[in-house]
Amino acid sequence: MINKKLHNWQLPLKPYLYANGIHQLDGKDWVSCEQQDLTLSSWRDCAVILSREHYVEQQKCYPVSNLVHLMRVIKVETQTLSPFGGQTFWSIVGKTPSGWLVTYWSVPQDVIVGLMGKFKVVLPESLLLAESVDNGIFETVGERGLFLYKQGNHFQSAIKNNLINSSHYFCNLVNRDDLVSQSTLLSYEDYQSRLILSFKKFNLLLLPGLVIPSKKEAFDIERLKEWKKPAIVAVALLLSYAVGLSIYLHKQEEHYDQLLAGKQQEMRQLLAQERQLGEVITYIEDYQFFTDSNPGLIVLLTSLEGVEELDVQIARVDLTGNQVNISGLAPSATSLFAFLSQQPQISNLDFSSTISKDRQTGLDRFQLTFTLSEVKNG
Template sequence: MNKFIALTRKSVAYMGIGYLDTKLYRLVDSVDGEFTWQEAEQGFKPNVLILSRQHYHESCKQYPIENTAEVKKLIRLELSANDGLSQFVTYKQQDGKTASNQWQLNEVLGAKIVVPESFLIGYKRPHFDVTEFQSEATQVYVVNTPQGIVSTVKGGMIQDVNAFSMASGVRTINSDDSSLMSFQQFAVFTAAQLPKLLAQYGVSLLVKQEKKLDFQELVKPLCLTLGGAISLYLVVSSAYLELQGYRIDAQIADNTEQVNQALSIQNEYNMLTEKLLRQQAFIESQAVKTSFWFVLEPLMQQAKFRTIRFRNDRYVLNGETKQATKLLDMLIQDPLVTDAKFDSQIRKSRNNEVFTISFRLKEAG
């Protein structure tokens, strides 16, 4: 079993994992069995590329919407106005709100999957515990919060965890629980954590291609670790059975648990590829800019929404604004809207008005 685990870990080195800092590195398995970053040879094209913090812009947002699918539509609408490549992930909704991390990418180097280093480092960390990562060229602070990952490059006014807390607006950082990660430790960390991250978020981290990809090329980065583990297991098991044929009955009993693990990995791979196909088909066949979001977008500039619900064929908006009647007038004048009205009396809250407005969308035709 130890030999199998060692060979499985080595298979990660053949996934074609790259790390782009000031130079391009490749994840390799050294002679002593430790993973390390090695400067990439000329012509190396990574399948999976990890970007250092200097190569992307990061933001985290919260949306007052419970339905994750609707949040994803809104985010795609927002990102469609930006130039260049973008990525985002969403998290489980809490208290009627859905949190999201979004990244604007500067470089992808033709990779099929691109992973921001702050997301890889922070997505499994306890909330408000800081990781200070020292790469070959830069130093980065990363913290996981209920609203998403927050990170920044060390430099200028940001020279310690307290300055990072003030600059990022995260006031409850546990400075006593900060941890340091060296460049070498990051290599070992990547080998252990990247396959888990891809299993959970691989579809969201795919880079949109200009042309339709062959299916095998599209899923290759996602399944190399899983497929490699299964293949290595079968090779090791076959060789062992050939050499120890006289103990075949006992060997089958000993390997029952390992076979079950391999089948479990195969099932996860099948589910992941099916999900990928559904996501690709959905993105190609569905229009992101639905009429509801065209109605909502100008309203979000005028009001702060607490909840957005859909009940009895009506969209119900609850929130606060400077002048609620102006918001209702905007809906009444919108050619996509019908039967807009207040569902309850306007209430005063400090300098704002609290409202509940509902409306229907006109049927297309």
């Protein structure tokens, strides 16, 4: 409900485009702006569309039910996904039966530096186009072609080039050869109108992971990897949700004032929702403080996520700095060893004692030691 209400709004934003430089919409065409003459002082100038050429796009699905745990995973992903120095933006685009669907856009550092201090939010071109179309294969017409495949909340995009020069090759890339004959061509005018409308009706709940770092923050990739840095992303998502819920509650109050003035029970329910929201905010702030204070524990929990599928019974965990010792029972201690050896945060994995059989359960009794490679204390 909140998502739908926010998505129906049109924000009075001025459209800007970053495509090898900043451009401003003049009628139906994008006109280059000289950066030294560009003055962006109004909040209407806060957002910029980022051309598809300037980012690497990835989409992942996480079988996580708890949003706080999802934010923890996203924090780790944004520090490791980028194939080059820069910043990785993200949006939680939906939920599937398999889990939460998150899209990432990795942007080079020189582009980020060109946007810092001028804009507050970056809106990827492919995300805006995906928000404006139904399911299917789409191709823009013109000298610069853009391909998009969308199915529900999942989408993939690519720029037309020598390797991907037709919808046939793009459908093959996304493993949907059955849709070649159903490809939809978008004229330049249709594409531009969709892009601008999607820009002005942008879903605010997708916004938290698209904030551009300010000039006041030293843009240092190594600093971004520090576990002690506050989880700004989680707070931004929470604030966005709080804004959406507050708007919804305000509309509900007006409705009950006009039509159900005598029904105080409904009003009490609304107040209870506000109190519950305050409790949620307090809980997440406490959880965030705990995770920031215990970086090694967070890395460890992330590394061990999934061992329950191996029916492992962990009896003891000792964490000292980045050194970990665990012991317990498992149907196959070697299978557990193989699973842990595939975790990127784990190194120097070894058995600290021989494997033995537990007489009562028949399970392997194990003791393992390893090093967490990304823990920074302080």
